Amino acid sequence: MTSSQFPTLDVRIERFPITGSFTISRGAKTEAVSVVAELKRGSHTGRGECVPYPRYGETPEETLKVLQAMREAVGRGLDREALQAAMPAGAARNALDCAFIDLEAKSRAQRAWDLLGRPAPQACTTAYTISLASPANMAAATEKAAHRPLLKIKLGGDGDRERIMAVRRAAPKSELIVDANEAWLPSNLEQNLAACAEAGVTLVEQPLPSDWDEMLGRIRRPVRVCADESVHDRKSLDGLRGRYDAVNIKLDKTGGLTEALAMADAAKALGFDIMVGCMVASSLAMAPAMLLAAEARFVDLDGPLLLARDRDHGLRYDGSLVHPPDSALWG
Known part of the structure; x- marks a missing residue:
């Protein structure tokens, strides 16, 4: 692929109100705050959503910065396989990994499970x-x-x-x-x-x-x-x-x-x-x-x-x- 055929990466924070509140032993919250990674190539867009978890030292703002820092690598041709070594396990890599799968599936007009060689999910x-x-x-x-x-x-x-x-x-x-x-x-x-x-x-x-x-x-x-x-x-x-x-x-x-x-x-x-x-x-x-x-x-x-x-x-x-x-x- 030429550089123009590599995807571009956009990242944003999104918020979803929770019905009432969600309470566990570490505290309560009234909204879900997630980070969405969006990969665009030609007419196709792949998306992935993650939830940074303070238990592991993650915040939405820091996760946003981590993903924004990956834009150059993505633009140079970073793919899903290379991503596994390029980023540590955690929320940020999840969003980008899932966006890569979504983009690849849409680009090939396949469902993700067929792309990955997995059984089709059932209800x-x-x-x-x-x-x-x-x-x-x-x-x-x-x-x-x-x-x-x-x-x-x-x-x-x-x-x-x-x-x-x-x-x-x-x-x-x-x-x-x-x-x-x-x-x-x-x-x-x-x-x-x-x-x-x-x-x-x-x-x-x-x-x-x-x-x-x-x-x-x-x-x-x-x-x-x-x-x-x-x-x-x-x-x-x-x-x-x-x-x-x-x-x-x-x-x-x-x-x-x-x-x-x-x-x-x-x-x-x-x-x-x-x-x-x-x-x-x-x-x-x-x-x-x-x-x-x-x-x-x-x-x-x-x-x-x-x-x-x-x-x-x-x-x-x-x-x-x-x-x-x-x-x-x-x-």
């Missing part, structure tokens, strides 16, 4: 998140969502047994997974896991801070445990064996769909169950992750359901059933 059931609050308030929110087959319950430390039991009473038929977002301690880990087992919880996500998760390898785990903050890309998988039963693959952690697909293959080979997860964001951020759904025991792609409004051509949700993206959205 699947996503978890629906119940934010952290008092037991009474969580029960009230759960009651409104009790018709959904899979609920993800955000927990936060003190009082979690009461929260778990209140949620179970409010949704006796739903499958429950819980996410402590690193809020439990060695002193309450076993009693909280026991409460989850008593309530029939299927999976507990990231109960301990990532630096403390060696304890998970020393106790009997009555409920299967999933790594989130403790797992990022393929390099982090080996150290989790014996501590976790599953891993949560999020594109903002892996640095894009390219690494996420490779990580899913590696995780399965090591015997881990897979959850495909998301940050609170629009359908553009969810769409690439749909390619992982076929590999996943749990799908948690409810971000747009938590927004007051989604972007145009968003994913179609029938209750908790999420459908594959239209090419007008991505891929």
